[in-house]
Amino acid sequence: MKDLIEKIKELVHTLNRHRNAYYNLEAPSISDKEYDRLFDELKQLEEETGFVLSSSPTQTVGYKPVSELKKVKLETPLLSLDKTKQIEELLSFLGKHTALIMLKLDGLTVELDYEGGRLIRACTRGNGITGEDITHNIPALKNVPLTIPYKKKLRLTGEALIYKDDFERLKLTLADSIGKPYRNARNLSSGSVRCLSPETCSKRQVHFLAFKVLEGLDGNPNYRDSKNHRLYQLYKLGFGICPYFVSADASYTLTDLQKDIERLLLHAEQNEIPIDGIVVSYDSISYSESCGRTGRFYKDGLAYKFEDETFETILRKIEWTPTRSGALAPVAVFDTVEMDGCEVSRATLHNLTFIKELELVPGCRILVSKRNMIIPHVEENLDRGAYQDITPPACPCCGGKTRIYSRLSQDGRLIETLHCDNPDCESRLLQNFVHFVSRKAMNIQGLSSATLEKFLENGWLKSFEDIYHLGQHKEEILQMDGFGETSYQNLIKAIQSSRHTTFVRYVVAMDIPLIGRTISQLLDTHFAGSLDAFEHAALNNYDFTQIEGIGNKSSYSMHNWFAEESNIKLWKKLQNEMTFEERKDENRMKKETIFTGKTIVATGVLENFTRNEINTTIMELGGKPGSSVSRKTDFLIVGKKAGGKLKKAQELGIMILSEDEFLKLKNNV
Template identity: 40%
Template sequence: MDNIKRLKELTGQIQKAAYAYYGLDRPLMTDKEYDDLYDELSALEKETNCVLSGSPTIKVQGFVLDGFTKVKHTKPMLSANKTKDTKEIEKFVTNNRFYGSYKLDGLTVVVRYKNGEFTQGITRGNGIEGEDVTEQCRFIKNLPMSIPYKNNLELRGECVISWDEFKRINKDLDIPFSHPRNLAAGTLRNLDLNIIKDRNLSFVVFECVTDMKEDSKSETLIDVHNMGFEIVPFTKLNSTVDQVCDALQPEFYQYPTDGVIFELDSRKLSESLGATSHHECCRMALKWEDELYETKLNDIEWNTSKTGLINPVAVFEAVDLDGAITTRATLHNISYIENLQLGIGDTIQVYRANMVIPKVHSNLTMSNTWKLPDKCPCCGGDVEMHNENESKTLHCINPDCKAKLLGKLVHFVSKNAINIDGLSEQTLQKFINLGWLNSFRDIYYLSEYKKEMYKLDGFGKKSVDKLIESIEKSRNTTLDRFIYGLCIPLIGRTASKEISKSCANGNVGQFITIMSLEGNQPFIGLDGFGKEMCNSIVHWWIYNKQNFYELIEEFNFRESVNNGNVKQVLEDKIFVITGSLKFYKNRDELVNVIERNGGKVSGSVSAKTSYLINNDVASTSGKNKKAHDLGIPIISEGEFIQMITS
């Protein structure tokens, strides 16, 4: 291939991967694949003496998300020059004072303090300006809000999630995060601050931007630590390169790392060395070389999750990955398999990404003989392929699939729905496997298996009796909780409450009457009840009304009680959403956030509308024009976030 053509191809590939990684927190490739492409591009640029405009070797990769307030950095946030050769590190440090520290693998963040109080948090963004994440930073548990240092202070660090926290969060997710870096970045940028609050983010300082009149950077870090900050572990000054590498192995540290930073200790020397447009000349990163191991692919296993997503897993002959005997690795999705051109019996190369997560790196045989399942591996039902964000995924479309049944049952018994104590996800799964649960109604006949339950491991007589009692207690419920528990698409808690109110404040007979009217659009006149929600509940009723009739026989419905003592931040406010979204995955996610905060969502602008959410505030669309005519404020997603977090 022509060198210039290859330069263009590599630049485009890396830019696309960088946007997915930094801008969307959804990597298109493994870190090793990215590094391999980067190294190939760098070598080709040296060989041809040609560097294209926008090359990632001369420009910091990173993106500012539209909608966050943009903040300019006091000095450019550049990358570190990288190498995998310790000889280059030795040449770099020469006779200068230096120390080594972990290269943290998270989201780089700047924090600012004034008069000893935390005032601002900013992401790296594109290196020149970043996103204001001040309110999100207030939920980072180890980040001090007040410090004894009363002068202005600016620190740089990494927002990270520990491996233990990563495992805790992933165990409850249907589609787990692939790496703590993506989880940390996605969490800090999350619009729902309750999610940030429930996840243990950490902030680890690696640089003090403020000149504290001390030439030694390592001594300054110690001063910062004494103010109450967690700092990155670093080695003694002038240890050898080998000693630094031996001391900073990834398994020694609680947070994910992808290398070692070698930092010149003198602030004055560092400033005198200056910087390129890509990196400062006072530090160099030693990236760990991921060792590849060959093995034989024995199978591709397909597992159906509780949302119906069918996940592929590579099963291969046991291989010792740096001390861990491994036989399995995720294949992510169908696109990943297609790129590898896999086939049973192929010789593949596997490695531990960042020396932790097993990954399939390449396929040496490339037989491309793999077969896409035409049936769900759990229920044998039909499957269909989805293509979102340029990634193909496989889904079971059988509504009665047992894998899906678990997710529905978990929701049905949850606190905000029917609220049955003792029916954990693990217990529900056990009862499904035993054949005791195939529907919501079966829950109310579990007492028939009481004697069998007594004999199960971990089920004592007292706990079983308490469970049966909790099930019986749940028979007394309200219509809004019942509707919410049925897992009707697009019908969240707020919509369920509105439906219940419109049915004589919780009369199930009136609900049935409204749903049974031919050709009507049930509940379309309710605040926040749009056409899509109406179509969804009609479609659900067509296929589920017989099950509904049978299920309500198990319940005693009482009148819904509205707790007027709890006033939420968006209570009495009605929102209309239009245009494309930048932060939320889709419109349903934004609707759920509004409803969780007490607000309502309507499908059209009217005199009752409180706010129109549209990222294109200056748009000449019909909804914008009507909002202008009625004097209704038009706000962006960023302004909405400020509204619910202020």
């Protein structure tokens, strides 16, 4: 028991620290998911032991505000919401009552007070009892009326928020209170509304959507008892209203509820509204009041939060695979779980920082999910606290010393990666060759990774050129397991035909960091297919960012690569082994097609294309490949086992093409 109480105290302390970072600094120190998990753990321990601290986050709202803003005592306490992850629970909460099914807006709760038709005060929720005065920033909000025709006292609450597309633009140039980029729109809206200067706030595109009338608009006796009716009056006064449905009473089924929720979510998606769930609350005001409250929430409402489905399994080991750049890529190997009909036992762990933050060690229980229903991802470690550094001191491939590199990620965080610096690391060399012969580079079929490995072991491949002189080793190759005269001839044929190649393939084959197919294609167009012109530019400090689609980092990378003597040697010498195809007719490339300028997304398993290939094909047709379906998508190409994206495209009325239909259209172009 004593241990449990200690654990409770510790959790309260930790959660309060996170609450301060979240509510006062707008710089969360952990993810919401992790916060919610700790919160639920605390709640359960409190229930088990009956021991509850007054400062527990399960009993209180928000966090004590410590800003320089003036503090105000709220006339009606503004509380948080109880939450569930089960839709069935939501339905049984509704029972036979008419209710509002609303979007749960992800911003900052704000109360607005009007008297005599004028806005007299605006404040934040703070800790539910004491809020902060933000009246000075209201004129900087985009859609809040300062005067209204309704003259009686009116108090309402709603959410100050930043639309998702606005946030994507804003986040590129802004930093939070501790100098880091904002991670999400909620933190930025909160930071903006709570800042001291209206000029700053007005640049942030903050909007206000109301979700509840606290006082006023109760004139019509027929409707006096309906939240829905009061919100409708607000709407008529010119306020933006949080989107919602009203549930039909008694006969409302689980399917109805699911459909309404789906419609709401689609609406949010199409209109870039930031949300983190659904809120239901009883329509009847008198009934709502009779439900009462706890220290943390009113009992007339319930929030429904959804998450990617996660699966529990056990982490068995972390493998480190050398990559071409010399980085060692960590991969989690865990007990097989079945997700969406596929067996999964591996997931990338990205880098050292990811492992450290999750405190991963073999043997711990982990939660894995499929992000966007495709890529396996380790979401959580259920057995934190046993972390010990298990980074291999030596490269698992060559035994050379490993080294840790630090770099800043795009959002300003320090990321550590593990590297093997040995340029002759066998596996690294092998990866280089694998890349060189791959389909998007020199496209030499018949040179599998296993064959390359054997050739390397025999010392026949020291540099890429050696591939073109493998004939010297004919007799020895014929002696190898799995090689006969036919397969040998096929190999030589494939090598010979790869000698006739293109600018794009050649540049891709060089493996200049960050320069893949897309950028190579841009360079091909810009330098009219001339390798010499490109080389000249690179050696003369040409600013490649002048080419649309090429950024600073890529430009820098090309200069760097050409600054290396051995690279130039390779670049020049290898060209002697090859002939280069004339560039495709410009006009043919530029011809308008039905795909020109269109955003095209592919989903499901395609028979004729890998993901890279379909994207390249889309670009060649003049289109823009997209990764998710939104109202901006023009076409969806569907392969086998298409799921969520197909459904969404159907709902949005987006043109859907089977793979065959796409191929036909493409061939007609």
